[in-house]
């Protein structure tokens with residue numbers, strides 16, 4: 001089975017928290033969607049940012065589809081839904097924002113439009129297409145941010161607390177989408193019931209280590 005992501009002996013810390021991650025081993029294969037749970041400040045977002053090549057490991061290796069992940073280098077195969085959706089919305093309108101990814105991948109205009117419409121439909125945000133992203137509610141921004149990632153058709157998707165800001169209906173839309181979507185990935189969440197519904201395995205990040213939990 002194809003290995004999408006492989007992390008070996010990963011160590012990372014910041015000045016004030018030098019031993020945040022102390023030897024993380026993790027493998028994401030085709031068909032896997034790993035849920036990660038852990039206390040505030042345990043390093044969940046940091047771990048996703050390392051996988052997304054935003055941060056550089058202090059020790060250990062991260063490989064994506066067999067290639068070393070190099071911090072600062074764009075990884076088109078990896079989609080990231082950030083913890084704060086406003087951090088990834090840059091377009092003047094929602095439609096332009098969702099188009100930004102496929103445009104930068106060099107897709108022809110007709111394909112860009114097709115991908116935008118598809119992503120807006122899946123996330124039930126088509127009615128927001130002409131709106132200014134920064135004027136949307138937190139939940140609307142979250143769904144648009146997910147649409148922007150889907151439009152890039154990544155092979156691996158990393159979600160950082162995707163249910164934050166979502167009402168029951170949007171949460172239902174997200175769960176419905178995640179159940180139908182087979183893209184492998186990692187979901188960080190504080191909601192164990194949500195993770196049980198949409199993940200193949202759940203891990204607890206505690207004291208710098210990942211521990212498997214029963215589903």
Ligand SMILES: Nc1ncnc2c1ncn2[C@@H]1O[C@H](COP(=O)(O)OP(=O)(O)OP(=O)(O)O)[C@@H](O)[C@H]1O
Pocket residue numbers: 014015016017020038039040041042043044045046047083
């Ligand atoms: N850029 C940074 N510089 C210094 N310290 C940081 C930085 N980013 C995060 N930290 C610290 O590292 C620790 C882990 O942060 P991180 O955001 O990874 O936690 P988290 O598990 O995602 O928490 P939450 O559940 O609150 O989102 C925290 O103590 C945080 O204050």
Ligand SMILES: [Mg+2]
Pocket residue numbers: 044045046083160
């Ligand atoms: Mg976090």
